Amino acid sequence: MRCGLRRLTSVTLLGLSLGALVALSACRSVGTAPSPQSSSASTASSVTQAAVASPGLTPLTPLTPLTPLTLSTSPKPPPLSSDEIAAIVSHGPWPVAFTPDPGNRFSGQPAAIELGRRLFADPRLSADGKRACISCHQPNRGFADGLARSVAAHGGPLDRNSQGLLDVRLQHWFGWDGAADSLWAFVLRPLGDDREMGAGPSALAALMAGDPDLSSRYRMLDPNPDPTRLRIDIAKALAAYLETLDSPRTRFDTLRDALARGDLAATADYPGDALRGLQLFVGRGRCNLCHVGPAFSNGEFHDIGRPFMVDASRPDPGRHAGVKAVLADPYNRLGRYVDPIVDPTDDPAVRTRHLAPAHRNFGEFRVPGLRGAVLTAPYGHDGSLPGLADVVRHYSEIDLERLHADGESLLRPLHLDAQQSADLIAFLRTLSEPERRP
Ligand code: HEC
Numbered sequence: 001m002r003c004g005l006r007r008l009t010s011v012t013l014l015g016l017s018l019g020a021l022v023a024l025s026a027c028r029s030v031g032t033a034p035s036p037q038s039s040s041a042s043t044a045s046s047v048t049q050a051a052v053a054s055p056g057l058t059p060l061t062p063l064t065p066l067t068p069l070t071l072s073t074s075p076k077p078p079p080l081s082s083d084e085i086a087a088i089v090s091h092g093p094w095p096v097a098f099t100p101d102p103g104n105r106f107s108g109q110p111a112a113i114e115l116g117r118r119l120f121a122d123p124r125l126s127a128d129g130k131r132a133c134i135s136c137h138q139p140n141r142g143f144a145d146g147l148a149r150s151v152a153a154h155g156g157p158l159d160r161n162s163q164g165l166l167d168v169r170l171q172h173w174f175g176w177d178g179a180a181d182s183l184w185a186f187v188l189r190p191l192g193d194d195r196e197m198g199a200g201p202s203a204l205a206a207l208m209a210g211d212p213d214l215s216s217r218y219r220m221l222d223p224n225p226d227p228t229r230l231r232i233d234i235a236k237a238l239a240a241y242l243e244t245l246d247s248p249r250t251r252f253d254t255l256r257d258a259l260a261r262g263d264l265a266a267t268a269d270y271p272g273d274a275l276r277g278l279q280l281f282v283g284r285g286r287c288n289l290c291h292v293g294p295a296f297s298n299g300e301f302h303d304i305g306r307p308f309m310v311d312a313s314r315p316d317p318g319r320h321a322g323v324k325a326v327l328a329d330p331y332n333r334l335g336r337y338v339d340p341i342v343d344p345t346d347d348p349a350v351r352t353r354h355l356a357p358a359h360r361n362f363g364e365f366r367v368p369g370l371r372g373a374v375l376t377a378p379y380g381h382d383g384s385l386p387g388l389a390d391v392v393r394h395y396s397e398i399d400l401e402r403l404h405a406d407g408e409s410l411l412r413p414l415h416l417d418a419q420q421s422a423d424l425i426a427f428l429r430t431l432s433e434p435e436r437r438p
């Protein structure tokens with residue numbers, strides 16, 4: 001609907017990391033040619049989920065394994081240039097060292113993590129006792145739910161696709177539109193929203209009072225809890241648990257670490273099609289302008305030209321509404337529910353202080369991380385892209401008419417042939433494929 005209007009707005013580019021820009025500069029060849037591998041080597045397998053216990057709900061259906069790519073032509077990948085190597089190395093090391101959320105006094109505390117882990121799978125947190133966080137965030141689906149849009153408590157779809165929660169601690173705005181500036185502040189929403197869990201303060205108080213296990217765990221964390229802050233403390237314990245959901249090291253990380261130590265021969269152990277896909281990702285595809293750094297996300301918001309109507313009459317304003325929501329949120333990092341900052345030089349509230357709504361934010365959504373993406377289909381904020389092949393086709397055929405100006409300067413149709421598309425998918429799959437131990 002607003003494409004015409006949005007195209008008129010003036011825009012500036014969001015900050016781009018140096019690591020991403022490296023990929024744009026000219027290439028100098030230094031590597032040795034890796035030997036091509038059978039493309040079936042890129043068949044994805046499941047990401048192992050260490051941190052999660054059994055949900056206690058209906059057993060989850062296993063995912064159908066992906067069909068291996070079979071393409072007849074398999075040209076050797078060209079040797080890696082030094083610029084390509086620098087760009088690849090910037091997507092690690094993995095995992096990223098843990099730093100506690102300075103506004104959440106439970107962050108990183110084992111007792112809080114355990115309390116949060118139990119609550120995440122507990123259907124008693126929902127108004128009807130029938131759903132838990134884990135219903136829409138399923139461990140074997142990368143903590144997403146496999147639906148285009150999640151089903152609300154009273155039937156009908158929610159407005160958006162359930163986000164996978166792996167590596168969520170590395171983000172600084174939460175939700176597809178970044179409607180909260182901390183993980184625990186975001187969690188208050190599904191907790192209280194009738195369409196998701198619908199757990200009101202009195203229901204939560206009754207749950208804690210009636211369950212000696214939960215209440216003793218809570219007292220271990222805070223011997224004198226303030227009863228008016230129970231809901232906030234529950235959100236903080238849930239956030240402490242979610243911060244532990246790191247995606248495992250992958251086949252990509254083996255390659256990346258080898259390149260970081262100058263071992264170019266290691267490219268021979270990485271599938272040839274995936275290596276060509278990776279060169280496309282950091283090269284002509286310019287994917288790493290937005291899918292930056294170890295988590296493959298710059299944590300910011302862009303319009304890539306996906307539809308943004310929730311239904312025939314209602315647009316999803318995306319980041320435009322997200323900015324307003326953060327500023328109006330009494331639980332934001334500027335509010336009084338944030339625990340005292342231990343190290344004032346590292347105050348994440350700075351971002352919130354500088355936040356201002358801008359017209360260009362209409363139809364922008366947060367850049368998703370790409371680790372473990374094989375598990376979280378369908379894709380996009382509305383789940384309108386069923387598989388990775390559909391995502392790649394979108395970027396290949398992107399309609400510039402749908403984008404506002406900053407998107408236009410970053411994206412252009414790539415016109416990939418079948419081999420290039422398959423290569424890009426093969427690379428993306430290695431971000432979900434567990435590292436091979438020697
Ligand atoms: C009915 C399905 C449903 C339930 C139940 C649900 N969620 Fe979600 N969750 C979603 C959807 C959909 C989104 C995307 C929200 C958006 O962008 O507006 C989401 C997003 C999130 C995010 C943001 C992730 C990110 O990367 O920014 C977190 C954190 C989260 N949920 C945690 C929880 C917790 C904790 C619970 C239980 C208290 C819960 N959710 C219950 C569907 C659900």
Ligand code: HEC
Nearest residue numbers: 285287289290302306365366367368379380381391395410
């Ligand atoms: C201008 C920034 C930008 C560029 C460049 C970009 N992306 Fe994206 N990407 C996004 C945003 C934003 C989304 C989410 C869009 C939405 O939901 O409407 C996304 C979504 C995705 C998804 C879906 C992930 C999910 O969990 O839903 C994949 C996969 C993906 N991009 C891969 C790529 C590849 C491959 C390239 C290069 C061909 C690329 N991206 C280039 C910003 C970008």
